[in-house]
Amino acid sequence: MKERLRVLASPIAAALASIGIAVGVLLALGHAPLGALEALVRGAGGSPAAWTGTLQKSTPLLLTGLAVALSFRCGVWNIGAEGQLYAGALAATFVATRWLPADGGAWLVAPVLVAGALGGAGFGALAGWLRAARGVSEVISTILLNFVAIQLVAYAIQGPLQEAPRAYPQSDPLPHGAMLPALDRLHLGVPLALIAALVVAFLIDRTAVGFRLRAVGHAPEAARFAGLSPERLGTLALALAGGLAGLAGAVELAGMTGRLYEGLSPGPGYTAIAVALLARLAPLAVIPSALFFGALANGALAMQREAAIPSVATQVVQGIVILLSVGFALGRLSLARERVPSEGEA
Amino acid sequence: MAPGEIHALLGENGAGKSTLMNVLIGLVRPDTGSLCVAGAEVVPGPWSPRAALRSGVAMVHQHSTLVPAMSVPENLCFGAATAPVWFRPARERERVERLAGSFGLDVPVDARVEDLSVGQRQRAEILRALDRGARVLVLDEPTAALTAAETRALFPALARLRDRGVALLFISHKLDEIREIADRVTVLRRGRVEATVSARETSATELGRLMLGHEIPPLARAARVAIEGRPPALALRDLEAPGSREAGRLRGLRLEIFAGEIVGVAGIDGNGQRELEEVLAGVREPVAGEIEVDGRRVRPGVRSLRAAGVAHVSGERERGGLVPGMSVAENLAVKSSYDGGRLFARGLYRRPAARENAIEAIRRFGIDPPDPDRDVATLSGGNAQKVAVARELASGARVLVAVNPTRGLDVGSARFVHEQILALRDAGGAVLLVSTELDEVLALADRVVAMVRGRFFDVARDTDTARLGAILLGETSVGDAA
Structure with missing residues (x-):
C-alpha cells in the first residue's frame, strides 16, 4: 500500500510542479495563465470532441511507446521508433497505392496494416542485424536510420510514390477500402493500439520468448552463460519494436491522413521514449502514459486556438510538462533499479 | 576494544558484520544503545560519517577509494578538513614521508596511485585514515585482494600500528589469518555477539562452531569409487x-x-x-x-x-x-526457457509451476530468505x-x-x-x-x-x-x- 502511494506521489508532484512553472512562464511571456491553462484542460478533455482528438493523438504514441518499452525492457536502446514509423507508413503507402485495387472493399485494411508492421519490423531488424553482426551500437544506428527513413519518404513522395497529378510532394490518396473504419472520428486504430498493449504485456510477462527477452535485458552476459543469445534476442526485440512503430505509421496513414507526406509524424517516435519512461517500461502503464501525452498535445492546440497563445509558448509549456513528468518518473526508475547490495558485496 | 588491540570480527555472510561496520563509520544510525569512542559517548548524539571521522573512527575499504590519477600526497590532501589552501608538493611530500616513516608504512610518494600495487594502495589508504586523525581503524577484509606475499608484508605493519596505540577492527573470513594477527575475536551470528574469545587460545574448530552455531565436522570423503570399463564421463x-x-x-x-x-x-x-x-x-x-x-x-x-x-x-x-x-523462481527456470520443459509448456512461462519449483528448491537447499519472488541480486553470496x-x-x-x-x-x-x-x-x-x-x-x-x-x-x-x-x-x- 505504502509502495503504491509512493508510485502515485511522483506523477502528482510532477503535475503540480509543471503547473507552477507553466504559470510562471506564461506570466513572463505576458499571457493570462489561468485562462490559458483552462483552455489546455478543456481542449484535452472538456468535451466529446476534445476526447476524440486526445484519443487520436494518443494512438500513435501508444504504439510507439510500446515499441520503446519493449526494446528497453530487452536492454536494447531503440531510439528509432520515428524511423520505424516512417518505414511502416512508406511500406503501407506502397502496398495501398501501387499494389491493391483502387476499388477494393474494406478488406484492403488488413494488407495495409500488415505491410506497415512488416516495413517497420524490417527497418528495426536492420539495426538489429548491424548490432548482432557488426557490433554497431543500436543507439547510433537507430538514430541515423531515422534520417534515412525520413529521406526515403521524401524521395518516394517526390518520385515513385508521388500523386498522379504530380502537383504536391505527397502520395496518392489511399483507396477508400484501405481507410480504417471509424465511428464518429474514432478510427479502428484506437482499439487496435489498446489490444497491442495487452498483447505486448502478455508477451513479456507470460511467454517463453518474453522470458528470454527479459533475461537478456537484465544481464546479457548471465543470459549468455544460461544458453541465450543476446545478439539474436536483441535483433528480435528490435524487429518486434519496429513492427509496433510501423503499425503506428500505417494506422496514422490509414486512420488520419489518408496520404503519405513529409511530417506525417509530428515526432511521436521521439515522444515515445518519454511515454515509455513515464510508464516505467510497463506495457500496460504505457496506456495512461500515452493518453497523458496525447491529451497534452491536444490541449496545447486548444490553448493556441482559444487563448490565443502563440504556438511557441504552448510548446514551451508542453516541454516543461514532459520534462518534469519524465524527470520525476526517471527518479523513480533509478530508485527502483538501485540494487540492495548483498552481504557478499558489502 | 582497547587502544593498541587488533580485534577480529568474524561471522557468516548476513551475520551483521556489514551493518555493524556501517554503524561504526556513521553510515547507519543505531536505533538504541550507545557508542563510546576514547571515553566520550558519541551515540546517542548526532552520528554521521563526518562525526565518526571527527571522533577518530575511519574505515579502510576493501576496494581502493583513492583517486587513481593523483599521487599519495595529493590524495591525502584531497578532501581533508586540514588541507592547506595552497598545495605545496615538496612540503606535502615530506610530510607524507615523515608520517609514513613514523608508522612504518612505506609508500612511493611521487608515483600516481594507479601505478601502485594493490598492497601499496592499501597502505596509502591506511595512511590517509591516520592522517585524518583516526585512532580506530576498521579494516574490511584487507587481505581479500592481496597476494600471499603482500599479506605477509601487511601483518607486521598492522602490528606496528597496534604498538602505536591504534585500535584495529579486522574483518575477515579466513580463520588462519585471524588466529595469526588478532588479539581477540568477536564472533557475530544472526545480528548478535555470539562470543568474544582470545585469538591465541581459540581454534579454527571453535571459531567455526561459534560462527555456525554447531561444529563443522571435518569434510567426510568416502573412498574413491572408480567405475571401470566405461568410457570417461x-x-x-x-x-x-x-x-x-x-x-x-x-x-x-x-x-x-x-x-x-x-x-x-x-x-x-x-x-x-x-x-x-x-x-x-x-x-x-x-x-x-x-x-x-x-x-x-x-x-x-x-x-x-x-x-x-x-x-x-x-x-x-x-x-x-x-x-x-530476476527472481529466484525465474533464475531456477532460465536455463529451461528454450527447451520447452514443464515450466515453459507450449511456449508460455508457467509462473505458478516455476514458483512451486522454487519453493521446493528453497526447502531442499535451505535458501534464505525463503521467498521465490525475491530478486537474486539481493541475496547474500552464499544464498x-x-x-x-x-x-x-x-x-x-x-x-x-x-x-x-x-x-x-x-x-x-x-x-x-x-x-x-x-x-x-x-x-x-x-x-x-x-x-x-x-x-x-x-x-x-x-x-x-x-x-x-x-x-x-x-x-x-x-x-x-x-x-x-x-x-x-x-x-x-x-x-x-x-
Missing part, C-alpha cells in the same frame, strides 16, 4: 581455444574424468581457467579438439552441453548464469550460489564443471557447496573442479592437475601445498613436477 581431447590474453590460450588440453571422481585443476588466475570455463560452459568456441561426454562427442554450445548432461557452477554470479533483476547449485543439480546432470565455486562465500556456505560436490561424486557423478584455492583443490579432488599457461600437468595427489605452489608459479620445472 567427460573427456577433453586436444582442446584448443583462443585466450583473452596470451597466457590464457588453451594449448591442447587432454583430460579424462571418470564417473565417481573429482579432478581438481589448480592454477593461478590468468592461466586459462576462464577460457576453460567458457569452453565447457559453451560460450567460447574451441578452434581444435573435442569434448566428449560418456564417450560421445558433444557439439560446443551451452544448449548442447547442457543436453548432454554437463552442469556448470561458477564463483561469479553472471558467469554462473544468475540473472540479477545466490545455492540458487545456482540447485538449478544445476536439479537438471539431473552427471557431469559438473565447478569453477571457483566457493569464491567470496563464508565458511558455512562454502561447506554446503563442497558437500554438494562430494555428494554428486559419491552418487557416481564426475566433477571437474577448477579453483585458485589450493586448499580447496587438495581437500576435494581425487586427482589433481596443474594448469600453467594454458596447459595441464599431472601432479601427484600427495604433493604438499608449498611444492604445488612452486609448480604453479613456474618455479619448479615441469619435468621435476611430473
Whole structure:
C-alpha cells in the first residue's frame, strides 16, 4: 500500500510542479495563465470532441511507446521508433497505392496494416542485424536510420510514390477500402493500439520468448552463460519494436491522413521514449502514459486556438510538462533499479 | 576494544558484520544503545560519517577509494578538513614521508596511485585514515585482494600500528589469518555477539562452531569409487581455444574424468581457467579438439552441453548464469526457457509451476530468505550460489564443471557447496573442479592437475601445498613436477 502511494506521489508532484512553472512562464511571456491553462484542460478533455482528438493523438504514441518499452525492457536502446514509423507508413503507402485495387472493399485494411508492421519490423531488424553482426551500437544506428527513413519518404513522395497529378510532394490518396473504419472520428486504430498493449504485456510477462527477452535485458552476459543469445534476442526485440512503430505509421496513414507526406509524424517516435519512461517500461502503464501525452498535445492546440497563445509558448509549456513528468518518473526508475547490495558485496 | 588491540570480527555472510561496520563509520544510525569512542559517548548524539571521522573512527575499504590519477600526497590532501589552501608538493611530500616513516608504512610518494600495487594502495589508504586523525581503524577484509606475499608484508605493519596505540577492527573470513594477527575475536551470528574469545587460545574448530552455531565436522570423503570399463564421463581431447590474453590460450588440453571422481585443476588466475570455463560452459568456441561426454562427442554450445548432461557452477554470479533483476523462481527456470520443459509448456512461462519449483528448491537447499519472488541480486553470496547449485543439480546432470565455486562465500556456505560436490561424486557423478584455492583443490579432488599457461600437468595427489605452489608459479620445472 505504502509502495503504491509512493508510485502515485511522483506523477502528482510532477503535475503540480509543471503547473507552477507553466504559470510562471506564461506570466513572463505576458499571457493570462489561468485562462490559458483552462483552455489546455478543456481542449484535452472538456468535451466529446476534445476526447476524440486526445484519443487520436494518443494512438500513435501508444504504439510507439510500446515499441520503446519493449526494446528497453530487452536492454536494447531503440531510439528509432520515428524511423520505424516512417518505414511502416512508406511500406503501407506502397502496398495501398501501387499494389491493391483502387476499388477494393474494406478488406484492403488488413494488407495495409500488415505491410506497415512488416516495413517497420524490417527497418528495426536492420539495426538489429548491424548490432548482432557488426557490433554497431543500436543507439547510433537507430538514430541515423531515422534520417534515412525520413529521406526515403521524401524521395518516394517526390518520385515513385508521388500523386498522379504530380502537383504536391505527397502520395496518392489511399483507396477508400484501405481507410480504417471509424465511428464518429474514432478510427479502428484506437482499439487496435489498446489490444497491442495487452498483447505486448502478455508477451513479456507470460511467454517463453518474453522470458528470454527479459533475461537478456537484465544481464546479457548471465543470459549468455544460461544458453541465450543476446545478439539474436536483441535483433528480435528490435524487429518486434519496429513492427509496433510501423503499425503506428500505417494506422496514422490509414486512420488520419489518408496520404503519405513529409511530417506525417509530428515526432511521436521521439515522444515515445518519454511515454515509455513515464510508464516505467510497463506495457500496460504505457496506456495512461500515452493518453497523458496525447491529451497534452491536444490541449496545447486548444490553448493556441482559444487563448490565443502563440504556438511557441504552448510548446514551451508542453516541454516543461514532459520534462518534469519524465524527470520525476526517471527518479523513480533509478530508485527502483538501485540494487540492495548483498552481504557478499558489502 | 582497547587502544593498541587488533580485534577480529568474524561471522557468516548476513551475520551483521556489514551493518555493524556501517554503524561504526556513521553510515547507519543505531536505533538504541550507545557508542563510546576514547571515553566520550558519541551515540546517542548526532552520528554521521563526518562525526565518526571527527571522533577518530575511519574505515579502510576493501576496494581502493583513492583517486587513481593523483599521487599519495595529493590524495591525502584531497578532501581533508586540514588541507592547506595552497598545495605545496615538496612540503606535502615530506610530510607524507615523515608520517609514513613514523608508522612504518612505506609508500612511493611521487608515483600516481594507479601505478601502485594493490598492497601499496592499501597502505596509502591506511595512511590517509591516520592522517585524518583516526585512532580506530576498521579494516574490511584487507587481505581479500592481496597476494600471499603482500599479506605477509601487511601483518607486521598492522602490528606496528597496534604498538602505536591504534585500535584495529579486522574483518575477515579466513580463520588462519585471524588466529595469526588478532588479539581477540568477536564472533557475530544472526545480528548478535555470539562470543568474544582470545585469538591465541581459540581454534579454527571453535571459531567455526561459534560462527555456525554447531561444529563443522571435518569434510567426510568416502573412498574413491572408480567405475571401470566405461568410457570417461567427460573427456577433453586436444582442446584448443583462443585466450583473452596470451597466457590464457588453451594449448591442447587432454583430460579424462571418470564417473565417481573429482579432478581438481589448480592454477593461478590468468592461466586459462576462464577460457576453460567458457569452453565447457559453451560460450567460447574451441578452434581444435573435442569434448566428449560418456564417450560421445558433444557439439560446443551451452544448449548442447547442457543436453548432454554437463552442469556448470561458477564463483561469479553472471558467469554462473544468475540473472540479477530476476527472481529466484525465474533464475531456477532460465536455463529451461528454450527447451520447452514443464515450466515453459507450449511456449508460455508457467509462473505458478516455476514458483512451486522454487519453493521446493528453497526447502531442499535451505535458501534464505525463503521467498521465490525475491530478486537474486539481493541475496547474500552464499544464498545466490545455492540458487545456482540447485538449478544445476536439479537438471539431473552427471557431469559438473565447478569453477571457483566457493569464491567470496563464508565458511558455512562454502561447506554446503563442497558437500554438494562430494555428494554428486559419491552418487557416481564426475566433477571437474577448477579453483585458485589450493586448499580447496587438495581437500576435494581425487586427482589433481596443474594448469600453467594454458596447459595441464599431472601432479601427484600427495604433493604438499608449498611444492604445488612452486609448480604453479613456474618455479619448479615441469619435468621435476611430473
